[in-house]
Amino acid sequence: MEYSSSFVDTSLDLNAKPLQLFSETPIQQVQGSFIDFGMRTSVKEENNGALIEELNRVNTENKKLTEMLTVMCENYNTLRNNLMDYMSKNPEPNLETTTTKKRKSVERSSTTSCMIKNNASSAKNNDNSESCSTDEDHNSTKKPKEEHVKAKISRVYFRSEASDTTGLIVKDGYQWRKYGQKVTRDNPSPRAYFKCSYAPTCPVKKKVQRSIDDQSILVATYEGEHNHPHPAKLEPNDSSSNRCVTPASLRCSTSLNLSAPTLTLDMTKSKKSITEDANKKATTKKIDSPEFQQFLVDQMASSLTKDPSFKAALAAAISGKILQQNQQRNGEH
């Protein structure tokens, strides 16, 4: 199809049915295009063998690339599982506690909890994976109203100084008023309750508690959505707020659960690395912002270009395409 119009397209067609690439259709269409361009039959016959050979080669390369892509996907899944394994062991051990009450409350607390619980279960035992949708379906049948009313919840991890005894203060750019503090049963560290005080009608609440495993990690749980713009956007000179909300890296890739309106950021990197990252990016990035998308693309490109075999295969594929293009042009002239 694409071959009838142009050879300029250097797409590798990794997922475009590689076997069809060598079906009779492209050759016939290539031949047809030659005829359409008024080429002599002798030129067509001279190029036929080279084209078929080139198509064979490209087809083989496409297969190789497809296999490499499969391997990459497997590696990605392995890496993701390792990440989830780490997550399940490190910051939120209380989510893995199996007391029925905890489990119930976790199930009630909509999407983020669903994600983390799912992560934990998949990390602990894949055979025991209880899918997120199953939980939600279960909830929807049990408490359909709560499902809709329940506020949006997200959980963010911040790293604070180990020597920081100033309390459960998380500078995320918003203005919070503390309205309570409680020592919970599963964590000796007190849990602080905050309400957003930037706008009087803002329903957002925040809970901050130190991680039971790592006292230097603050776990902030946000409930609800702000009905006002981020103060940092209105006050661009507020460098402190910008610095504090800069995501050092994604703890949970949003691609793992795109439908979930959650944001979990890893603030657990060392202060030095956070500063370095912040200096490199020099900007606050949101998940859906073009800058962050570009950052992800750069990261992916960097990972791919570090793989010499992938680079070689990619170069071969592109050179094959260029060769095809040159042959096409030679045929036209």
Next chain:
DNA sequence: CGTGTTTGACCCGCGC
């Protein structure tokens, strides 16, 4: 004096 924090009391849902 205004604003924010602290902290004990109270409320409410859940499990037994």
Next chain:
DNA sequence: GCGCGGGTCAAACACG
């Protein structure tokens, strides 16, 4: 129905 535990309220307090 009772006890437990998380979440919230509100008076007292601290601070600039």
